Amino acid sequence: HSGWKFGWGRFSEVDLFTDRHESNAETLSQAIRAAASEEPDADGSVLFGQLKGTVVGLRYYSGVVNQGEMVGLVRQPQNPYDRNAVMVANIYGNQVGHIKKELAAAMAYIMDNNLAKVEGVVYSGTKNTYTMPVMLSFWGKEESKNSVLEHMSRRGYKLNTEGGKLKGTPCTILKNAFDNLFEGLMESKDGEKEAASVATPLLLHQKQALSWMCARENKAALPPFWEKRGELYYNTLTCFSAKELPERVRGGILADDMGLGKTLTVIALILTNFHKGKPLPVEKCVSRSVLQSFQAICFMSNLCSLITKCVFTCVQVEKVSPIKAKMTSQMALTLEEGSVLFEDLDFAAALSGSTSDTGSKKKKTDKKSSLTQSAESSIAESTDDLKARTTLIICPLSVLSNWLDQFEQHVDPNVKLNVYLYYGPERNRSKKFLSSQDVVITTYNVLSSDFGNKSPLHGISWLRVVLDEGHIIRNPNAQMSKAVLDLKAQRRWILSGTPIQNSVRDLWMLVAFLGLKPFDTREWWNRVIQRPVTQGDRAGLQHLQTLVKYITLRRTKNSEVNGRPLVSLPEKKVYVEQVELSQPEREEYELARTEGKNTIGRYVRTEGTVLRNYADVLAILMRLRQHCCHPDLLAKISSDLGAAATPAELRERLIEKLRLVLASGSDEECSVCLDSVRLPVITHCAHVYCRPCIAQVISTSGQEVARCPLCRSEIKTSELVEFPQEEMEEENSTKSERWRTSSKVQALMGNLLRLRSKDSSIKCLVVSQFTRFLTILETPLREHGFSFVRLDGTMTQKKRTQVIQEFQSSAADSPTIMLLSLKAGGVGLNLTAASHVFLMDPAWNPATEEQCIDRCHRLGQKRKVVVTKFIVKDSVEENMVKIQRKKQDLMEKAFGSTNTDRKTSRIDDIVALMEL
DNA sequence: ACCGCCGGGTGCC
């Protein structure tokens, strides 16, 4: 009997984070994680009350707690002695004891049914070997409060509901503080480091980043909130203390603005910081013939006489190929130090944990293969730490080619770095092969599709994992995120130009990936950081700031080092070119404008109907904007806006509206998630949302009927209309009509021809929100013999990459013009070959235009950048520009506005546009 | 004494 008990005891005693007992550790950590993840969010939870309880059985477990330390409570429904058991664990997941059974019996029901989340604090420390008191706090949804209180009191436990209220702080102040979270993270992070084997000289701020990253990987500084107290390490937030140095976070978030060269910095890091600050040992890259003669010598010769023979060979080679003189002398030098073909001394030294100096001395006397020896020493000291060689880079497909280019471009050509692209159906899944590479690059999609399917990537112990565009994995429930969290790595990096977009919640995934204990467990994150912050607790925000500061380096384009801007880009000039419409164009335009003005005016005068008819309003504006570009852009207009006679007709009209809204280039945002719409659907009241968003609104409305968040009309899931698939491809069908020109087309062509005659090497981006306009432009470009490519959202990734490569090429016959759809390709697109940008039509959102311009006005741009915006005189376009200016001002003044603010400002925009 | 009382053994869930 007692043997069984002991076994069970040990079973629950495992350490959550060291995996000492692997299978058991998983069971317990899974239990804690599962318990923590079931709760939807700390947001919106209220404190029901508190209760003093007893933790018993302390003497059976090794987990210790300090006075004031937080403890976790985990249900153990499988406990053979009591199915109501509630386990108590400290922050490291070490079991401390159990909740006394009567209390556990009362709590079990509440915990199992998710009526409340129970948290414990040991307020009085351990005075007694057997039991200790614990303060339990019950948190949950307001609607569960009474049933929880009642349930507990029926069992004789009265929750103290006094004094638990948190003092609220004005939210606005905190909101601003949160916005500033990522500001000023450059302080005291100076120090520069030169990169090894990188052909491109690093800029000052990149050297600083490299130095910071190396320090983050090498130095054993205490993580935030830890301090040394005597012989122990003490966490000031959780009051947990430990004998061992808390595991440091080897890595962090590099959140520099895009264009500051994060990719280059990471490449430099890979080459510069292998083990113990030594560079990655890489094969010297020599011409094939040299390599072959070397190999021949190496195989044939007795290793003892190797050095002289190799040097001899080098001299011979030098005669044959004088250009390589520098390289061969470098090789001879290497050989004198006793290495064989590979510069493996550093590697061997790193493996054995000794420095490279002593390593090479040793090799001088002992001429046996250094490789064999290094293998032996690595086994002797088999801490897995030193075996890992490979850096795994995970990125979105869209920037994959960029990584490959950058490796090609920046790695010293005399050095052979093994970079493997783990992508495509033919990818090499051999773990042995992959872990012998220096760098493996893959995409989030490949990673998550491999995940759970005996993924080789998850079976390798990586030296380093780098998440590019790391904000992609902000949703912890996504398959991708789970796949990322399951990777084994010594060092972890997140690259992101936009670290927090929405809230504290997004940060958790990043913290969890970095393994910043104990916050990688959701429960502790919620308790210590997220809830305090969302409830307006200043200390909580302070803690969050400390935490973020510890792991993040962020500089913006406007940051300065020693009073100088980080990067000096070539000058950029923006011109507005007014376009006059021709007489017939003007007449058509005025006709449409009068009609539209009347319609919208009606909506504005009738209080509250603008939002209701939002899609119509956008459609009208859209038509006017199309008139400004080219008459053929106008879609076959489907009648006016009266009530539809049949359901089929209604559906047809809704689809038409949806099409117009989506095609309007207004970068429509979903009013539920405030992000760009994904999987767009339109309601019968003609408002566009993401399907999942609006479906959630409907299912959680709690009322008998769900209402549209924008206009309060009744909505039903069955009445949501999607964009039919066939419609998507129909776009190209209007092609066959006879081509005609327009004033704007003329204006563009004039510019292009003038530029070409001045300097035929200049490349241009021609940007429009209307892909059909781009199609129209193809005709005159072809006519005038321009070589051009086209990039829009409909193209496959493969095609995009190809087009970008073509355009970026400096070959004489490479295309000089790129037709670019405004929204095509995310940030990070590199089009520095172009130095002139023509914006054919103004965008609603000036930031979109800026982003587009930044694709060529960024690091790597050698020429002055000239931007020309075509604006039709006396038109809706002019008003749009005015609104843009106003928006820019507003943006700069107050950051972050509410949803209603945005919508009202949209209405104001519309009124201003139509000059009502 | 089919009790009370004493004192040793014992002890989470």
Add this chain to the structure above:
DNA sequence: ACCGCCGGGTGCC
């Protein structure tokens, strides 16, 4: 646990 509880030993005062 410097407790409560259990069950055996014991038995007027």
